[in-house]
């Protein structure tokens with residue numbers, strides 16, 4: 001019997017996925033670089049989440065690594081130059097999580113603009129019978145600026161039209177397939193125009209702190225910020241100051257700079273809605289993502305083309 005290929009899992013994968021993968025591969029859950037021992041030389045494939053990526057100290061310990069299969073779309077925590085230098089293939093779970101992530105962006109927008117979570121806390125605290133309830137704001141007719149107009153940004157735009165929102169976007173280049181949406185080559189100008197700014201850009205050096213104090217100022221005291229991209233895209237200290245000082249109206253955040261650490265300053269603010277990086281985390285989508293991670297690995301080790309290659 002041919003020996004099984006050793007795969008290192010940086011993040012745990014769903015049990016159903018382990019069973020599927022358990023047939024052609026031998027799976028190992030990563031715990032630490034120190035405990036890898038002689039297993040390190042046998043590892044030929046890695047699975048990991050978009051948020052975890054593959055830190056260089058682990059990558060450098062795997063001399064026979066041939067493929068990284070990402071259970072997500074983010075590749076900002078993977079050294080792409082090193083992948084190319086070492087001829088390591090890279091695949092992501094692109095395509096299957098677009099709709100859920102767009103839904104989360106819309107959900108966060110509705111929640112913070114309408115005060116849903118805030119009012120939920122109000123009711124649970126037994127305040128309704130003796131305290132006035134604050135009004136929220138309407139979505140209809142608001143201007144939605146989308147930063148990052150890939151598949152997820154476009155799916156957010158499509159949903160926003162159903163709310164009668166005006167939509168425009170910022171991106172590194174104008175998209176040819178969506179002439180119906182105005183393109184803003186300058187994020188600050190888009191932020192000035194928008195009532196709600198949704199971040200759908202890729203993480204990494206190019207988008208690091210793309211939303212800083214000046215962009216928050218441009219968004220202004222009636223503006224809302226929604227982040228389903230990466231925590232690194234936003235200067236969190238500037239955002240906290242803007243929320244505390246009401247120089248923006250509110251924020252909905254699925255991602256943070258130092259996950260799972262969330263700055264405690266957010267906890268006491270009623271104008272922010274917080275999620276523990278859940279945008280793609282539905283049973284259906286996580287299953288489809290796991291399947292794609294598996295199918296990419298299987299294709300690679302059978303000498304077939306990757307289904308969703310990056311490199």
Ligand code: GLV
Pocket residue numbers: 049050051071072073074075097280
């Ligand atoms: C999640 O954050 C992903 O990269 O898919």
